[in-house]
Amino acid sequence: MKEIEKNAEVCESDVVHESVVASVRAALPDEDTLADVAELFKVFGDSTRTRILSALFEAELCVCDIASLLGMTKSAVSHQLRILRQTKVVKNRKQGKEVYYSLDDDHISRIYKMALEHLAEDR
Amino acid sequence: MKEIEKNAEVCESDVVHESVVASVRAALPDEDTLADVAELFKVFGDSTRTRILSALFEAELCVCDIASLLGMTKSAVSHQLRILRQTKVVKNRKQGKEVYYSLDDDHISRIYKMALEHLAEDR
DNA sequence: TGAACGGTTGAATATCTGTTCAACTGTTTG
DNA sequence: CAAACAGTTGAACAGATATTCAACCGTTCA
Numbered sequence: 544m545k546e547i548e549k550n551a552e553v554c555e556s557d558v559v560h561e562s563v564v565a566s567v568r569a570a571l572p573d574e575d576t577l578a579d580v581a582e583l584f585k586v587f588g589d590s591t592r593t594r595i596l597s598a599l600f601e602a603e604l605c606v607c608d609i610a611s612l613l614g615m616t617k618s619a620v621s622h623q624l625r626i627l628r629q630t631k632v633v634k635n636r637k638q639g640k641e642v643y644y645s646l647d648d649d650h651i652s653r654i655y656k657m658a659l660e661h662l663a664e665d666r
Numbered sequence: 667m668k669e670i671e672k673n674a675e676v677c678e679s680d681v682v683h684e685s686v687v688a689s690v691r692a693a694l695p696d697e698d699t700l701a702d703v704a705e706l707f708k709v710f711g712d713s714t715r716t717r718i719l720s721a722l723f724e725a726e727l728c729v730c731d732i733a734s735l736l737g738m739t740k741s742a743v744s745h746q747l748r749i750l751r752q753t754k755v756v757k758n759r760k761q762g763k764e765v766y767y768s769l770d771d772d773h774i775s776r777i778y779k780m781a782l783e784h785l786a787e788d789r
Numbered sequence: 790t791g792a793a794c795g796g797t798t799g800a801a802t803a804t805c806t807g808t809t810c811a812a813c814t815g816t817t818t819g
Numbered sequence: 820c821a822a823a824c825a826g827t828t829g830a831a832c833a834g835a836t837a838t839t840c841a842a843c844c845g846t847t848c849a
Contacts, residue, residue: 559734560727567724568735572782574713577720579785580778581713588708591837593700601690604683606796611682612691619838621797640795640846650784654777655703659695661773662702714807729826742808744827763816763825 586630591623596655599633603645709753710778714746719778722756726768
């Protein structure tokens with residue numbers, strides 16, 4: 544181990560299974576789509592946001608309701624709601640001083656519920 | 667604004683919609699389940715991992731193949747594969763010097779594909 | 790008009806997370 | 820056996836991210 548071991552960035556491609564890799568590469572969705580998938584899942588990948596979402600499955604709620612429900616500050620909740628708003632997962636409606644939030648997208652709800660069912664089966 | 671504004675941790679609960687909040691609270695899945703949902707989605711919430719997964723949709727691959735496919739070091743790929751292994755998303759099989767990875771769970775595959783379709787519709 | 794309240798926002802902080810680097814294990818093969 | 824290679828691992832580093840804090844905006848209502 545006296546020599547500096549230079550970890551080549553890519554595998555020296557003699558050994559790789561060329562033909563398989565080539566066909567897989569052709570079948571891969573484009574980078575943008577995959578980045579979007581990751582982006583979408585990242586939104587669900589935080590327990591504060593999953594808690595907010597499962598609350599909104601039940602009813603339309605104002606920020607104060609959610610904060611009280613989760614035992615968090617309105618500020619923290621508002622920050623997370625902004626993320627959910629930007630990714631079009633929730634929508635809001637202003638009435639007087641209060642802002643009411645609800646789920647925006649049925650698709651996303653279905654994906655989310657599917658995961659819940661998946662985990663329920665494992666128990 | 668001379669007084670120190672103390673942002674109460676929880677909303678002063680006179681204003682909250684008591685009955686709605688109560689019924690929502692009763693309907694919420696327990697904390698552990700929600701944490702697991704977040705955990706599951708977090709795994710998909712990284713584009714390196716989504717790229718690995720969509721590759722494994724097509725074929726069983728060794729680490730070197732994947733590294734070459736993604737243009738990344740074997741080390742980086744291996745670290746991500748460890749996460750996917752620990753969460754039971756992929757399984758591996760050792761043959762000689764090589765370690766072959768494939769998808770472990772059909773459920774998870776379905777959730778993932780659903781998201782891909784969801785995004786495809788938006789385009 | 791101004792106090793009170795619901796909600797938002799930006800900056801600061803602490804924590805988490807992905808990649809790199811270097812070293813190491815285990816298997817094959819000359 | 821020793822070199823070569825596939826793959827793993829832990830520490831270190833850099834970038835991302837969630838929460839807090841303090842200030843602010845807009846609406847209501849006394």
